[in-house]
Amino acid sequence: MRGEILVTCGSPSSAPLLVHTRHGLLEGIDGRFTVRQDSECTRLSVVSGNVAIHSPNTADGLATQVHTGESYLINQTHVALSAPRTMDMGAWADGLIVTRDMRLADFVSEVGRYRPGYLGCAAEIGDLRLSGVFRLEDTDKLLAIVARTLPVQVRYRTRWWVSLERLA
Numbered sequence: 001m002r003g004e005i006l007v008t009c010g011s012p013s014s015a016p017l018l019v020h021t022r023h024g025l026l027e028g029i030d031g032r033f034t035v036r037q038d039s040e041c042t043r044l045s046v047v048s049g050n051v052a053i054h055s056p057n058t059a060d061g062l063a064t065q066v067h068t069g070e071s072y073l074i075n076q077t078h079v080a081l082s083a084p085r086t087m088d089m090g091a092w093a094d095g096l097i098v099t100r101d102m103r104l105a106d107f108v109s110e111v112g113r114y115r116p117g118y119l120g121c122a123a124e125i126g127d128l129r130l131s132g133v134f135r136l137e138d139t140d141k142l143l144a145i146v147a148r149t150l151p152v153q154v155r156y157r158t159r160w161w162v163s164l165e166r167l168a
Helices: 106-114 140-151
Strands: 003-011 017-021 025-036 042-054 064-067 069-074 080-081 096-103 119-121 129-135 151-157 161-166
Touching: 003 017, 064 069, 080 140, 096 151, 106 119, 106 129, 129 140, 140 151, 140 161
Parallel strands: 119 161
Antiparallel strands: 003 025, 017 025, 025 042, 042 064, 042 069, 069 080, 096 129, 151 161
16 A cells, blocks of 8 residues: 555543554644655654654664654664755645755655656756755646756656656
Protein backbone atom coordinates (compact mmCIF):
# COMPACT_ATOMS: atom_id res chain seq x y z
CA MET A 1 0.00 0.00 0.00
CA ARG A 2 1.16 3.55 -0.78
CA GLY A 3 -0.35 6.89 -0.03
CA GLU A 4 -0.71 9.78 2.34
CA ILE A 5 -3.30 10.85 4.87
CA LEU A 6 -3.82 13.99 6.91
CA VAL A 7 -5.22 13.18 10.35
CA THR A 8 -6.84 15.53 12.84
CA CYS A 9 -7.53 14.02 16.24
CA GLY A 10 -9.28 15.23 19.38
CA SER A 11 -8.15 16.62 22.68
CA PRO A 12 -5.66 14.91 24.99
CA SER A 13 -8.60 13.73 27.14
CA SER A 14 -10.23 11.78 24.26
CA ALA A 15 -9.24 8.28 23.19
CA PRO A 16 -6.11 8.18 21.00
CA LEU A 17 -6.44 7.58 17.26
CA LEU A 18 -4.41 4.61 16.04
CA VAL A 19 -2.94 4.47 12.54
CA HIS A 20 -1.48 1.11 11.51
CA THR A 21 1.31 1.22 8.92
CA ARG A 22 3.53 -1.54 7.58
CA HIS A 23 6.39 -0.12 9.67
CA GLY A 24 4.67 0.45 13.00
CA LEU A 25 1.71 1.79 14.92
CA LEU A 26 1.16 5.55 15.25
CA GLU A 27 -0.85 6.84 18.21
CA GLY A 28 -2.36 10.28 17.65
CA ILE A 29 -2.88 11.85 21.02
CA ASP A 30 -4.04 15.29 19.90
CA GLY A 31 -3.49 17.67 17.00
CA ARG A 32 -2.84 17.20 13.30
CA PHE A 33 -0.32 15.04 11.47
CA THR A 34 0.43 13.49 8.10
CA VAL A 35 1.44 9.93 7.37
CA ARG A 36 3.01 9.06 4.02
CA GLN A 37 3.69 5.42 3.30
CA ASP A 38 5.59 3.98 0.38
CA SER A 39 7.38 0.71 -0.22
CA GLU A 40 10.60 1.69 1.59
CA CYS A 41 9.42 3.70 4.58
CA THR A 42 6.70 5.56 6.41
CA ARG A 43 7.12 9.30 7.06
CA LEU A 44 5.32 10.89 10.01
CA SER A 45 5.16 14.70 10.13
CA VAL A 46 3.44 16.38 13.07
CA VAL A 47 1.80 19.68 12.12
CA SER A 48 0.50 20.28 15.66
CA GLY A 49 0.16 18.23 18.82
CA ASN A 50 1.84 14.95 19.68
CA VAL A 51 2.07 11.46 18.17
CA ALA A 52 3.68 8.33 19.59
CA ILE A 53 5.46 5.82 17.31
CA HIS A 54 5.25 2.21 18.48
CA SER A 55 7.73 0.14 16.52
CA PRO A 56 9.74 -3.00 17.22
CA ASN A 57 12.68 -1.10 15.69
CA THR A 58 13.24 1.38 18.53
CA ALA A 59 16.46 0.76 20.43
CA ASP A 60 14.88 0.57 23.88
CA GLY A 61 11.49 -0.84 22.87
CA LEU A 62 9.71 2.28 24.13
CA ALA A 63 7.42 4.51 22.08
CA THR A 64 9.07 7.45 20.32
CA GLN A 65 7.31 10.73 21.12
CA VAL A 66 6.99 13.12 18.18
CA HIS A 67 6.08 16.77 18.72
CA THR A 68 4.90 19.75 16.65
CA GLY A 69 7.19 20.47 13.71
CA GLU A 70 9.06 17.16 13.85
CA SER A 71 9.21 14.49 11.15
CA TYR A 72 10.33 10.88 11.53
CA LEU A 73 11.18 8.15 9.05
CA ILE A 74 10.21 4.62 10.04
CA ASN A 75 11.38 1.58 8.09
CA GLN A 76 12.11 -2.11 8.61
CA THR A 77 15.26 -1.44 10.63
CA HIS A 78 14.96 1.91 12.44
CA VAL A 79 12.98 4.92 13.59
CA ALA A 80 14.85 8.17 12.98
CA LEU A 81 14.28 11.90 13.19
CA SER A 82 14.42 13.22 9.63
CA ALA A 83 16.15 16.36 8.44
CA PRO A 84 14.17 19.59 8.77
CA ARG A 85 11.47 19.67 6.11
CA THR A 86 11.63 22.07 3.22
CA MET A 87 7.93 21.58 2.54
CA ASP A 88 4.71 22.02 4.51
CA MET A 89 3.59 18.39 4.72
CA GLY A 90 -0.11 19.20 5.28
CA ALA A 91 -0.53 21.79 2.51
CA TRP A 92 -1.55 19.17 -0.09
CA ALA A 93 -4.90 18.86 1.72
CA ASP A 94 -5.56 22.48 0.68
CA GLY A 95 -4.39 21.84 -2.89
CA LEU A 96 -1.01 23.48 -2.36
CA ILE A 97 2.70 22.76 -2.25
CA VAL A 98 4.44 25.15 0.14
CA THR A 99 8.23 25.08 -0.08
CA ARG A 100 11.08 26.70 1.82
CA ASP A 101 14.48 26.50 0.14
CA MET A 102 13.60 23.14 -1.44
CA ARG A 103 15.84 21.43 -4.01
CA LEU A 104 14.27 21.55 -7.46
CA ALA A 105 14.72 17.79 -7.92
CA ASP A 106 12.74 17.14 -4.72
CA PHE A 107 10.08 19.64 -5.78
CA VAL A 108 9.69 17.97 -9.20
CA SER A 109 9.40 14.57 -7.53
CA GLU A 110 6.64 15.91 -5.28
CA VAL A 111 4.73 17.58 -8.15
CA GLY A 112 5.00 14.32 -10.10
CA ARG A 113 2.73 12.68 -7.53
CA TYR A 114 -0.10 14.96 -8.70
CA ARG A 115 0.05 14.47 -12.46
CA PRO A 116 -0.15 11.46 -14.77
CA GLY A 117 2.90 10.20 -16.61
CA TYR A 118 6.57 10.97 -16.12
CA LEU A 119 7.88 14.25 -14.72
CA GLY A 120 11.66 14.50 -14.54
CA CYS A 121 14.38 16.95 -13.63
CA ALA A 122 17.81 17.09 -15.28
CA ALA A 123 20.58 16.35 -12.78
CA GLU A 124 22.42 19.56 -13.67
CA ILE A 125 19.55 21.72 -12.31
CA GLY A 126 18.42 19.46 -9.47
CA ASP A 127 20.23 21.44 -6.78
CA LEU A 128 18.61 24.78 -7.66
CA ARG A 129 16.54 26.05 -4.72
CA LEU A 130 12.89 27.04 -4.72
CA SER A 131 10.61 28.71 -2.16
CA GLY A 132 6.96 29.58 -2.61
CA VAL A 133 3.32 28.58 -2.52
CA PHE A 134 2.16 26.64 -5.58
CA ARG A 135 -1.36 25.50 -6.52
CA LEU A 136 -1.74 21.87 -7.54
CA GLU A 137 -4.95 22.29 -9.55
CA ASP A 138 -3.04 22.80 -12.82
CA THR A 139 0.46 21.34 -12.76
CA ASP A 140 1.24 22.65 -16.26
CA LYS A 141 0.71 26.22 -15.00
CA LEU A 142 2.74 25.39 -11.91
CA LEU A 143 5.66 24.23 -14.08
CA ALA A 144 5.40 27.38 -16.22
CA ILE A 145 5.73 29.49 -13.05
CA VAL A 146 8.85 27.54 -12.06
CA ALA A 147 10.31 28.16 -15.54
CA ARG A 148 9.73 31.92 -15.11
CA THR A 149 11.31 31.86 -11.65
CA LEU A 150 14.43 29.75 -12.24
CA PRO A 151 16.81 29.41 -15.22
CA VAL A 152 15.01 26.28 -16.46
CA GLN A 153 12.70 25.31 -19.29
CA VAL A 154 9.84 22.82 -19.39
CA ARG A 155 10.17 20.30 -22.20
CA TYR A 156 7.09 18.36 -23.33
CA ARG A 157 8.06 15.24 -25.25
CA THR A 158 4.42 14.17 -24.97
CA ARG A 159 1.64 15.26 -22.62
CA TRP A 160 2.66 12.42 -20.30
CA TRP A 161 6.45 12.78 -20.59
CA VAL A 162 7.63 16.13 -19.28
CA SER A 163 11.01 17.23 -17.96
CA LEU A 164 12.67 20.33 -16.58
CA GLU A 165 16.01 21.16 -18.18
CA ARG A 166 18.59 23.93 -18.03
CA LEU A 167 17.51 27.01 -19.95
CA ALA A 168 19.15 26.93 -23.37
